[in-house]
Each structure stands twice: as structure tokens, then as C-alpha cells.
Amino acid sequence: MGRVQEDMKRSGSCGLPPALEVMGERWSFLILRAAFNGIVHFENFSSELGIARNILSDRLSRLVRHGVLQRTPCEHDRRKVEYRLTEKGCDLLPAMLALRQWGEKYTMRTPANPVLVDTRDRRPIAPIRIRAADGRELCWRDLAWQDRSEPS
Amino acid sequence: MGRVQEDMKRSGSCGLPPALEVMGERWSFLILRAAFNGIVHFENFSSELGIARNILSDRLSRLVRHGVLQRTPCEHDRRKVEYRLTEKGCDLLPAMLALRQWGEKYTMRTPANPVLVDTRDRRPIAPIRIRAADGRELCWRDLAWQDRSEPS
Numbered sequence: 001m002g003r004v005q006e007d008m009k010r011s012g013s014c015g016l017p018p019a020l021e022v023m024g025e026r027w028s029f030l031i032l033r034a035a036f037n038g039i040v041h042f043e044n045f046s047s048e049l050g051i052a053r054n055i056l057s058d059r060l061s062r063l064v065r066h067g068v069l070q071r072t073p074c075e076h077d078r079r080k081v082e083y084r085l086t087e088k089g090c091d092l093l094p095a096m097l098a099l100r101q102w103g104e105k106y107t108m109r110t111p112a113n114p115v116l117v118d119t120r121d122r123r124p125i126a127p128i129r130i131r132a133a134d135g136r137e138l139c140w141r142d143l144a145w146q147d148r149s150e151p152s
Numbered sequence: 153m154g155r156v157q158e159d160m161k162r163s164g165s166c167g168l169p170p171a172l173e174v175m176g177e178r179w180s181f182l183i184l185r186a187a188f189n190g191i192v193h194f195e196n197f198s199s200e201l202g203i204a205r206n207i208l209s210d211r212l213s214r215l216v217r218h219g220v221l222q223r224t225p226c227e228h229d230r231r232k233v234e235y236r237l238t239e240k241g242c243d244l245l246p247a248m249l250a251l252r253q254w255g256e257k258y259t260m261r262t263p264a265n266p267v268l269v270d271t272r273d274r275r276p277i278a279p280i281r282i283r284a285a286d287g288r289e290l291c292w293r294d295l296a297w298q299d300r301s302e303p304s
Contacts, residue, residue, distance in 0.1 A: 103168055
């Protein structure tokens with residue numbers, strides 16, 4: 001990686017800085033994990049995560065503002081509010097699982113439990129990898145930057 | 153996802169919180185991105201990222217302490233120091249690219265440039281996906297938690 005180097009000062013050339021504007025803070029990912037686990041109410045986020053209520057409130061608003069969560073009245077009790085993942089929020093699952101798998105591989109002494117399995121075959125999901133357009137697994141050394149204007 | 157719910161209060165059961173201990177802060181990922189772009193010297197991280205020197209110093213030490221970067225004397229000038237990615241650091245590439253692709257998809261008005269290509273065929277890499285053990289693409293609805301002690 002690196003023949004054409006990214007211009008790291010020019011904004012708008014890479015999706016990472018704007019992604020970090022939304023998710024570049026520890027609680028955002030932990031709230032997202034809770035949402036993927038089916039948590040929808042403020043009280044449950046609060047008790048499950050052990051996060052201060054003012055911080056939780058701020059982070060939920062932020063995720064709603066960025067379209068990661070949607071704030072809707074609860075179907076059974078209109079006085080209550082639910083925070084549900086949008087399609088944009090669901091699309092963060094590969095990034096979250098890649099981080100989780102990295103944490104499992106490098107920081108845990110015992111294997112994570114429970115494990116995430118495919119409902120069809122009940123086998124653990126595969127490690128998240130970088131792949132070429134034709135599906136081959138790639139590593140860092142196989143990658144290069146290319147200017148869009150350059151013919152491929 | 154969610155038949156067996158994760159216990160979000162029990163530490164040591166999931167790799168995400170420890171991963172966020174290391175990477176759950178905006179600058180960590182931006183420093184990592186610079187490292188993947190071939191930046192190795194403090195001065196270059198500083199000028200490329202426009203980050204305050206004390207924060208850069210703190211974040212580099214932190215990444216070294218967690219084994220993501222390795223601090224070594226420069227080969228050509230032993231008074232200078234280089235920060236290079238370790239294998240553990242390189243293994244963060246799928247998580248970083250998944251976040252980048254998400255940012256590209258949802259936050260950018262124009263396509264990112266330059267693009268990351270496979271050096272072999274010069275075609276852009278594939279979107280990072282969750283896959284089953286046999287390679288099938290999976291989405292959130294295909295996933296379930298399973299206790300390790302349960303037979304698969």
C-alpha cells in the first residue's frame with residue numbers, strides 16, 4: 001500500500017474521518033452493540049451499559065442525528081420511545097465485528113462466549129477479511145492506492 | 153441476532169470492549185491510517201495529521217504500549233525513531249477499511265479518491281462483508297449468539 005499516497009490533509013478524499021466523526025468514540029460502538037443485541041429503550045441501554053445517563057442521552061441523540069439509530073414511539077406504549085437501528089446503522093456490523101474479532105484474537109485470554117454463529121449451519125462466522133473483486137483474500141501487501149482518473 | 157443475548161456487563165466475554173480500549177478514540181484510527189500509508193516518523197505524523205504534538209505523543213505511546221506499533225531506532229540515523237506497524241497493528245486493516253467503506257457509502261457526496269485496488273488486477277477491492285464458515289455472505293438476520301458449551 002502506498003504507491004499513490006493518500007492526501008491525509010485533504011478532506012473529502014477518504015471515508016474514514018467522517019466515519020470517525022460518527023463512531024470515533026468508545027460509547028458509540030458499545031451502544032451500537034447493545035442495539036444489535038435487541039436493546040431499544042433508554043432504561044435498558046442505561047442498565048446494560050452502566051453509562052452515565054447524561055452521556056447516554058448525548059450519544060443516543062448523536063447517533064439519531066447521524067441516522068445510525070431511529071427514534072420512534074413504542075408501539076404498545078406511545079409515551080415510551082424506542083431507538084432502533086436504521087439500514088445505515090446495520091451497515092456498521094462488519095466494522096464492529098472486525099473490531100470485535102481483533103479484540104478476541106489479541107486481548108482475550110479465554111475464547112469469547114457466546115459465539116456468533118450462522119443460523120443456517122450453527123457454525124461460527126468466518127474471520128472478516130479484505131477481498132479482491134473476485135473474492136480472493138488480500139493482505140496489506142496486496143493493496144495499492146490508485147487515482148480514479150488513472151486507467152485500471 | 154439475539155437468541156442468546158450477550159451479557160454486556162460481564163467483562164471478558166466479548167472482544168469489543170478491549171478493542172475499544174485500544175482503538176476507541178478518533179486519533180488512534182487516523183494515526184493507524186497514516187502508518188498504513190507509510191508514515192513512520194513523529195514529525196511526519198504531526199504534519200500529515202495536524203494533531204497537537206502532546207496528543208500525538210500520548211497516542212503513539214499508547215499504540216506502542218498496546219503492541220499496535222513498534223518503536224525502533226531508524227536504520228540510517230540512530231538518533232531518530234520509527235513507529236512501524238506490528239502484525240497486531242496490521243490485523244486492524246479489515247476493521248479500518250470496513251469503517252472507511254461505511255464512511256464512503258454514507259457520508260461522502262463524491263466517490264473517495266484515491267481508491268484502494270488489488271495490485272494483481274488493479275480493480276477496487278470488494279466491500280467488506282460478514283461471511284459464514286463456507287464463504288456465504290451473511291447479514292444481521294442470519295446471525296445468532298450461541299453458547300460455547302452448546303453442541304452446534
